[in-house]
Amino acid sequence: MTGTDTAPAIAVEGLWQVFGPNARAALTEARADGAGTAATLKARGLIPAVREASFEVASGELFVIMGLSGSGKSTLVRCISRLIEPTAGAVRINGEDILTASDKRLIEMRRDTLGMVFQHFGLFPHMSVADNVAFPLKMKGEGKAARRARALEVLNLVGLEGREDAFPRELSGGQRQRVGIARSLAVNPDIWFLDEPFSALDPLIRRQLQDEFLSIQSNLQKSIVFITHDIAEALKLADRIAIMRDGEIVQIGTPTQIVLNPVDDYVREFTRDVPRGRHMTLDEVMEPVGETTPAGDWPELRTGMNLETALTLCAASFEAVPVQDGDGKVVGVVHPESFVRALGGEHG
Incomplete structure (x- = not known):
């Protein structure tokens, strides 16, 4: 995302779209009613399809x-x-009021x-x-x-x-x-x-x-x-x-x-x-360390990396585990990173 220090490309404020006869007047009356606006509109047979939407x-x-x-x-x-005329609210495109x-x-x-x-x-x-x-x-x-x-x-x-x-x-x-x-x-x-x-x-x-x-x-x-x-x-x-x-x-x-x-x-x-591992990062689970970096030959993990990617890197440093058949004979080995790849971790 860019341009966060500039005016929004789109600004939507208090937008309503009500379908039914005399929708504008009905919305004005429902707002003044004191009960829930949408519930009041529905009770009168109207459809509040968009309710008080606001975002940039x-x-x-x-x-x-x-x-x-x-x-x-x-x-x-x-x-x-404005392919549909809103019932109420404001929409600005690059600062210009598109509804007017x-x-x-x-x-x-x-x-x-x-x-x-x-x-x-x-x-x-x-x-x-x-x-x-x-x-x-x-x-x-x-x-x-x-x-x-x-x-x-x-x-x-x-x-x-x-x-x-x-x-x-x-x-x-x-x-x-x-x-x-x-x-x-x-x-x-x-x-x-x-x-x-x-x-x-x-x-x-x-x-x-x-x-x-x-x-x-x-x-x-x-x-x-x-x-x-x-x-x-x-x-x-x-x-x-x-x-x-x-x-x-x-x-x-x-x-x-x-x-x-x-x-x-x-x-x-x-x-x-x-x-969750695809959206949670190391920053959210790591513990702080002092000035001394832990010794050892570690995988290269970086802040901002998601947990699945990090787990793939960490698993690569573990030992392979034997896999036995029904008679107890070792027929292969499985590497921990294979579990992660099979579960989608390699796609991070």
Whole structure:
């Protein structure tokens, strides 16, 4: 994450999205009622899909919003990008109030500042890959040669060089998703919204795209809001994570904070099967020493290293242990580090 000393790329304050008739007036009345606002709205037959959401996304930060289906995460990102008009609250993009922006200004922001990728990416079947990617540039009035050059540039960035003249029907699902990502990058947006972009893909392709996505982000340093329901994906990608339940943000924290310090049973259930050793570091378990360093030929452990990686290094210094068959005959040996590798420790 970068840019923490500058104004946030996105600032969301007290955001509500209520579905139903006369939602704004109903929300105002419910707030003044004194009982729970959401409960009052529900009693009147309205749906409070997003409730009093407030958070900031720093410049260059990859901010993940996750929750179960129906938790409000997709509705929230559509409110932030103003694909849905929020019922109440404030959203500022690079300091500019997007909720009061004119239609003309909103079009400009979506064309020049905001990139969007969704699970169903809607490529034009009659256009080549390059023409699909270049389409936003065509809408901006850029010349054909410039559009083509930029399309080839971003296709190379997402690993699709050589496929620029193919058509969507000739691509795999993962390749089509890469085209959608490339298209959103063509206009070089400052801020990127991605709503479950990999959820429809096979697990292997999904992991490959996650790795490529992280590589792209390390080069471009976009300010990103990424929606997912998958805790493993969130932990892999995020600088920080916001967990949503019933329209509310219940916890915001780094992956380590979410895993090690869940605020309630809902968050704890998300992280129940996550190996703590991948998120806990040596700093949290080591004991201080005096001025004298312990003698011996030790593995090279460093502060900030996660426990699984450290255990792999430490296990390598232990003796191999014999393995016997049913008759007591030694048939092999097992090294302690093999246990760690088999359990995933080598992936740290």
